[in-house]
Amino acid sequence: MNNFIRGERELEVKVMxxxxxxxxxxxxxxxxxxxxxxxxxxxxSWENPDAVAYHLRQGHIASWLESIGERELAEELRNVxxxxxxxxxxxxxxxxxxxxxxxxxxxMH
Numbered sequence: 001m002n003n004f005i006r007g008e009r010e011l012e013v014k015v016m017x018x019x020x021x022x023x024x025x026x027x028x029x030x031x032x033x034x035x036x037x038x039x040x041x042x043x044x045s046w047e048n049p050d051a052v053a054y055h056l057r058q059g060h061i062a063s064w065l066e067s068i069g070e071r072e073l074a075e076e077l078r079n080v081x082x083x084x085x086x087x088x089x090x091x092x093x094x095x096x097x098x099x100x101x102x103x104x105x106x107x108m109h
Contacts (some may be wrong), residue, residue, distance in 0.1 A: 012020070013022065017064075017067065018030050018031060018032045019032075019061065019064040021040060021044055021051055021052065021055060023051040024084075025087065028044065028048055028067055029043065029044050029051075029103065033068075034065070034070060034073065034093065035094065037065075037090065038090045041083065041086065041087055041090070045084075046086070049083060052083050052086075056077065056083065061086075062078045064078045072093070073089070073090065073093045076093065077089060077090075
């Protein structure tokens with residue numbers, strides 16, 4: 001986290017590190033947030049499913065989610081057994097957080 005001082009107020013700016021999908025030291029995908037993670041996992045599940053499965057199995061995705069403050073989703077993905085299961089959990093998480101956000105701003109009808 002970087003700190004900047006503007007006048008007498010201190011502002012904190014959180015710089016999120018992207019998650020890089022790699023295959024044999026080659027970057028094959030990048031995600032900067034949960035939505036991009038969902039998109040990249042969907043694309044790569046067709047192009048390079050072994051790489052996605054590897055990152056899931058090794059806990060790389062869950063660790064990255066934890067580092068960007070998405071602890072709930074990180075915990076949900078820690079023990080997934082398949083790419084499809086991970087994609088379902090991410091989709092449900094995004095739906096749930098969108099509903100929660102809309103309720104907070106009073107948008108739900």
